Amino acid sequence: MIDPIILQPGGDWRAQAEVFEEIFFVFLALGTLVGTIVVAYTLWNVYKYRDDGGEPKESFDAPTVGELPTGQGGPKAKKLFLSFGLSAIVVISLVVYAYGILLYVEEGPDTGDEGDIEILVEGYQFGWEYEYPNGHTTTGEMVVPADQRIDIEVTSRDVWHNFGSSELRIKSDAIPGETNSNWFSVSSEEVEAQGGEATYRVECFELCGQGHSAMKGQITVLPQDEWREWYEETGGDAAEGNSSSASVSAAVGGVPA
C-alpha cells in the first residue's frame, strides 16, 4: 500500500518565506504608487506656482503658517480632506492586511495535529544541536521531510543566541531556560527544484562570543520517503526506538511496517 502524503500543502498552506515575500511586494508596490503620485503632484505644483516674474494676483489668499484651510469649505478644504481620507484608507488597509497575515505566520497552518514534527533546537558556544522526537540528536545539520510542518522549539544551553535562516525567513531567540516556538515548511516542488535535496543555511543572529560568526548550521530537506528511511535508521537501536519510529511512521502518514 502506498503511503498517502497527508500533508500536501493545500491552497491555504503557505511557507513563511512566501508570506513575507507577499508582504514585501504589497508594501513595495503601494509605496511606489503613492510615492509616484506625491512626487508628481509636488513637481506639478512647483511648476504651477513658480515665480514667473509677474505681479501676484490681488485675490490670492495665501495660507499663513499653522492655518488649517478648513473653515471656508473652499477648494483647499476639499483637497485637505481628500488627502487625509485617502491616506487613512491606505494606512488602515495595510494595518489590517499585515496584522491578519502575521497572525497566520504566528500560528502556522492548521495541520489538524497530524504529522507535526517537533524538533528541539539548542544553541551553544558555538553551534547548534537538534533533537528529534525519537531522542536522536544531530549537530550542525537538521534533516527534515518536505511537505510537512516542522515545529521548532528553540533554546540555549549557555548564553543568548538566535537561531535563524534568512532563506526560510525564520528567526527565533535562543535563551537559556526558555523556549521559543517557530515553524517552517518546504514544499516537495522546492526540494525537486534544488535537485532532490534542499539545503538552507542557518546562522546565529545574536552576538554570542568569539565564535559567533562561525556559528553556522544547515537545514536539509529530503523527500518524505527518503527522510523516513533516514529517520528510522537513527531511531533503530535507541531504547524507545520501536515505539517512536512507529509513531513517526504514523506522523508522516505511513503504515507501520
Ligand SMILES: [Cu+2]
Ligand atoms: Cu550564537
